[in-house]
Amino acid sequence: MTDASDNAAAASANRDWRDTVFLPKTDFPMKAGLAQKEPAILERWARIGVYDRLREQRAGRERFILHDGPPYANGDIHMGHAMNKVLKDIIVRSQTLMGKDAPYVPGWDCHGLPIEWKVEEAYRAKKQDKDSVPVDQFRAECRAYAAKWVDVQRAEFERLGVMGDWADPYLTMNYDAEATIVGELLKFAESGQLYRGAKPVMWSPVEKTALAEAEVEYEDVVSTQIDVGFEVLDCPEWPALKGAQAVIWTTTPWTIPVNQAIAYGSAFDYLVVTVAGRRVIVAEPLLPAYLKRVGEKKFDFEALIKGTIFEGATVRHPMHALGGFFAKPRPMLAGDFVTTDAGTGLVHMSPDHGEDDFLLCKSHGIDPVFAVDGGGFYRPDWPWLGGQGSVINKKFVASDGPICNDLREAGGLIAASDDFAHSYPHSWRSKAKLIQRATPQWFIPMDREISDGAPSAEGRGEVVGNGASLREVALDAIARTRWVPARAENRITAMVQGRPDWVISRQRAWGVPIALYVHRQSGEYLNDPAVNARIVDAFRSGGADAWFTADHTTLLGPDHDLADYEPVNDILDVWFDSGSTHAFTVEARYGEGVRADLYVEGSDQHRGWFQSSLLESCGTRGRAPYDAVLTHGFALDGQGRKMSKSLGNVVDPLKVIGESGADILRMWVASTDYFDDVRIGKEVLGTASDAYRKLRNTFRYLLGALDGFDKAEVVPVAALPELERYIVHRLGMLDAELREAATGFEFNRYLRLLTDFAQDDLSAFFFDIRKDSLYCDASSDPRRRAYRSVLDTLFHALVRYAAPVIPFTAEEVWQTRFPSEDGSVHFLEWPELPAMPGDAVVGTNWRDVRGLREQVTEAIEPLRREKTVRSSLEAEVTVPDLPLSADALAEAFIVAKVTKGEDIDVTRTGYHKCGRCWRHLPEVSDDGDLCGRCEKVVSHA
Template sequence: MTEKRDYKDTVFLPKTDFPMKAGLPQKEPGIQARWHSEDLYNQMRESRAGREKFILHDGPPYANGDMHIGHALNHILKDMVCRTQNLAGKDAPYVPGWDCHGLPIEWKIEEQYRKKKLDKNAVDPKEFRAECRAYAQHWVDTQREQLKRLGIMGDWDNPYLTMDFAAEGTIVSELLKFAESGNLYRGSKPVMWSPVEETALAEAEVEYEDLTDSPQIDVAFEIIESPIKELIGAHAVIWTTTPWTIPVNQALAYGPDVEYVLLNACFMPEEQARDDEDSGYRFYLVARALKQQFLDRKLEEIRRLQNDTGATSCYDIDQEIGIKGSELAGTKARHPMHKLGGFYATPRPFLPGDFVTTDSGTGLVHMSPDHGEDDFALCKAHGIEPVFAVMNDGRYRDDWLWLGGNDDRRRSVINKPFNSPEGPICSDLREVGALLSASADYAHSYPHSWRSKAKVIYRCTPQWFVPMDKDLPWLEPKSAEDKSWEGEGGAIDPSEETICAAPTLRERAMEEIARVRFVPEKGRNRIGSMVEGRPDWVLSRQRAWGVPITLFVNRESGDYLRDEAVNARIVAAVHKEGVDAWEEARAQEFLGADYNADDFEMVTDILDVWFDSGCTHSFVLESGKWPDLQWPANLYLEGSDQHRGWFQSSLLESCATRGRAPYDQILTHGFTMDAKGKKMSKSLGNTIDPLKVMEQYGADIIRLWALSVDFTEDHRIGDEILKGVGDQYRKLRNTFRYLLGALDGFVGDMCDAGEVPELELYVLALLADLDGKLRKAVDDYDFNAYTRLLVDFCNEDLSAFFFDIRKDTLYCDGPDSTTRNAYRTVLDLLFHALVRYAAPVLVYTTEEVWSTRYPDGGSVHLLEWPAVPGVTADGERWEKLRDLRERVNEAIEPLRREKVIRSSLEAEVRVPANAVPEGFSDADLAELFITASVTCSDSDSVTVTKTNHHKCGRCWRLLPEVSEDGELCGRCDDAVSQMDAAE
């Protein structure tokens, strides 16, 4: 018997060295090292020189700690923006930067001192700042390597740092623009203050924590003067959750439209006779709407004082007199501690306040201008000034009558025992009969410093402010030669109506918010509402590590010096020596011969770090140090918290000095939650470390995750989510592996355009449609859609459809097959398009793919957007066919599960004739459905039977022309004959 021939060697199976197993954690560092050695970033800049610019200005992360998942997401998005813009043929440089000044770093250095039992204030300030600088540089270097490992392409050798001397000099120069134009003033206003860190805080440095054990007290202020005679001798009742502010009370506020009631009430044990002569009736003034709440709190206080003996209490109201709030004008009360004399002896006036409501409390609000914004504004309007009784560390100053001096009760006002119902304030009020109720069960949200986690307070201190509602000057050059006020965005034209219509900083900022593009759109309302209602910008901080407020204040007039020559000397010194140049010993040097240093106070406050970062557009985009950059930026991209942070400080700084925003677009992303949608927290143990993810999965997996989620909203990450991303990655990798294998030996276009089969034309039309959608996704910054479109095209249109159908053609058609050559020509087009589309997402994998096919072809990341054929197809017709194909596969599957047939090639299929699109023959359908045969019928259902035909020994198709298993069909016989003849 003659042994049958094995035709395995005659089949054109794909060949490639590209492995199915990715091994990304091992391969990626080597690819990154190659990029560095070949200077890929500067190669990109050279290849895009002269092209249209696209400038994404990097918002500086803080140089404090390892990269976390939020950093990873943020920088992957920025990298995606720049890479897609470069891919589109633009010149999109990326200069990374870091915020290096400020409290977090200073706090870390102080912590090191505290561990050594050292006092920071005893250390030379220059030495302290040097330690802060070294600490920041350490974390800059650490984060830089971690971010590079993510595949972020940028000018990593030349990042910008806010602590560079040139940057510090520019920040000073920008500050002095405010000063020279009069847009700076020193005033006293309550600001968020951290007694632990002893500094003012920006709103962005404050977080709110829900408390359930805050104190709440009712305090009686005896009325001593009033146009309403019934009020004299009565007790106005105030309610507060900050007992520590009572020692600096200066007034009481009422609502002019609130209805008040004067109660003659008595509180007593329930068994006590109502006609007891010593019944203890007193008059209390409260809002009518809050009367019952007050009475209930007073009864609860009596119950506590009875020490839960089981006795019950009640009240009796002998008389009620209604009083309209506006009638309280001219009323005065005395402070409960009036017997101390001095500050406490002055009567406290009743003042009308529109902020007084009847939501809670008593409808009367005690006013402490030192410790509340409403308090400050109302008291100032009536000539009552702050007294600055509370010091930097939150304690009352030594000379304060109540709780000052060396009394052992003297402690920080945020100290819980001090501020509790049992603390010294409440004890003293109780002793003089003014404490009507006190408890520690009030639930509310309270501000804390996000660094020290300690409570913060409102505290009135002298600070430096930028006014939001003062008319700004025209921002014209100071002379024809001096363009320093213009920026590279061009001079501000005073004739422009948009500028004329917005004379104040707030109005200019609001106009720019209306102009700028926001993605997503809701960001416009978010930042708009913040700017619209924000108070004046507090610039000063009382710390050591930061850019100084380089001003000289005249000791006699209180005005700060405005002299261009003095300012120029200061700026030059800081440019050369950094912030250490600003020291008292050099005051006369800066002031020059025209002034006497003894006549001036040298300001020692430093600038809010948000002012630092708000100036980055100036010293990065305009400085010329990075010639590839230009002002203004096309895009700022950060998390949604930056609407109150960097987006806003940059907007205000630039509007005040340049008349417009330093950006044209803002792209905002949400926050990364754990797999259950909870905020990540080390204490909860639910954080995801991107460094560990890269060690396990590789950077491309993190990138694919970041670009697959809807990053404009809060989104999730977790082990199961990453496993799902890994599955997506494997499908994409296998698509490239198939393309590389199928294109083995392909050297160019081997197919005449007129010979391209309809299936190939349809796939080219799908590619053209994909191309248009991806371009739109880039324009919309819709990277979730970009990645999803790419993955779905590879999985559904290629792997599950096109590749599946044409694998028989690829493997078994003869060497001169028109269909096979057309297929490979289209695969080549697909390869060049897909490797470019995927390059911004899978930066390491696509480099591996490209170098596998083109070892000497340079980097895939230097390529530009592919030119795809503008092919169209009858999409509706093909969708109908694909729906029918899906029905056929569903009908075959049960027979496969039951092992009636082993593959679809054994199936003879009957399909409804009305379901077949026009123009497809039975033979076409059998090829497209990968079955033995297809026939059309009048039935509405798809039926499948097992064929009786024999199997070709080479292509394994079961055909009527094959007389027995193992023989060749006509196509395979011709192909083998050609190959045999060629050999």
């Protein structure tokens, strides 16, 4: 007969003890399903008013203002928009987490050519002329078009999880905004910082308007190049030069009909040679290239002369037989911009169509003639090619086109070919070629001394506006601004140092008008503060439309006669609109003189919004509108190429959100080195998804392991075991590094620190070691209570740290543990961690243990592959050092036994396996029996 105790032992060995193990329990799913869950979370945030309640909760706290650069209200958002808005949102949320009042007011740029162009397209489709439509009707259609896209983009940005004042954004077309914009313009006028002048500006013949520098992009093109001879009429320094042809080379043949002079380099050597029967003048270094273009190898040498010989010389235009403008002799003028890099060393001058041309000719009393109209056609009364064009039409300027044919017939065309490859300016809106064209425009001067009427920055430490030029004030403001990354300062400094005067006028209909009155006789604009105040009031009541329907007699008032003044109908450059947003958003909402803590946009905005905002504020306030500027790169495809519909490589953020969820896209943004251009594609998003999944699983473990946790369980930090104290110590280090990264806007580093801690310190180390205690210790066991106490601390910290980056998931995690109808994780602040006792040994000991643990794991792996052991629990390990007790190390290494020896050595243990905790222990008499701990837990269950 079998003894009763033997029967009990046999029953124990065969018993399935899983129902006695304390496995984690949670309803938080491993599969995220973000695309389905996020819209419901968004709806809940809107219902409970998270943004508005945060403003109430943080009222009176230190404020952090990130001023939103306005996207254009035209079309669905693209990946660049998504990247920019997510980065801004992460910054705003992190500042909110750090306890600040961090409002975010989104805004839109609503005026300008792209919207006007779209409305015009609708007219063109109906065979209607936009110019025949009443201006108020046309502007109303532009306003409606912009409003439609504001609503579309608003919903798309909100879907990204961007938290802000979506109910009350700023729009440049709001009446108050338009009134402020014109008010800012009039501040420039009152301080003498406006002038109207005729000088060459970048002009779009397709769009029929001047463009700002920021609206110009360069594309590779192939153009017609021509060599043209101008016969020398007179040369006082060397009369024998008469009759020779001064040869010019150009890639813009259409400027020849507007030529008024020839420029030369005084210091250069020029050759007088005869080539194919033609006596020509060419710079010595450029003769070989000239011979190649004309298809000749031989020449007859006549003389080598210095450029100074051309002083006082005149030439005649090849089309002189037309008389009038073309019969007038052209002077030869010394130009320090002439080079011998290409061409002939002689440059034909058209003051209508080049900055150097304009300045050189102006200094000699030669003015533009405005021969080319806004559409790129020669004006009808022009004696050569009148009414013809367009000058950007390739056939018109080709080697067999009308210009070259006429020059050929007149004997002036020496060589022509349609094969010159180079970079050429285009409109970034229409993608059409641009020209430089002299037209009357309104300018803000960069180098004129700002008058005493300008606001001063005295007392703030900046250069006082009075007595300095706008360029000087702006450069000083740049030096006083924090630039992230630091190299961005050099870029914008160089741009401001070299930029020309700011062209602020456009010849379009949709925008804020340059609301000035110009005296019909003197040409001076009216500078009357009382009139200006009435203009601003009219705009505030009726928007910018009020100018086009105004009773100008009433606006001028009794002191001025409308018969003496002409209202200006040009509109403002939209960069002036967006450059003024700080005035009607930051100052209007938070107080006069308040400036933004941070501007965040793509690196192209060094020549765009960053610069227009800087110049506008420096001209009206004597300082920058921001304390810091962060610039990020562009989103490229997975191969590092610019996204293009024609290449079929566009990654649509809305599609990514619809398939994977916004939090995945946000993980990608935070994970990139966004100070440079970044890549996005299937593989890159897959990496972001993997990182997200690991972080989600960390939260899932925490939720499950803390099931039923009660504050009564909490063990004070001083009473924690060494391992728990070490993890709290590591959490404190993480906390400091995360705060530093958030303050420095280094969210690539922030996310990497967070995910590495979750994966390496917790999942692969702390959780791995303590799962035995969690599963198998009694619920009242001090060690298990200590572990769960630290898990609770970790939960409260990690969910907060993650909230700025993955706000939807953080909300889901928080609501899973602390469900509340009107609560939110986003109301929480940066965690307050328990104070650690000053035990430096804890960190040092466990750092050593972790290093040793990695070596032990590597040493066990060969035995696992050989199936000598199936898990580390079956291994006994010898190690050369024991930074902790042997039992503590066995627990840390998750092995049966640790002893000290000369080297690391691993063998299979002879101990039997506990049927409940699966540890191999000397006290277990046979496989399946229970160890003393498990026996005790089961017996008290």
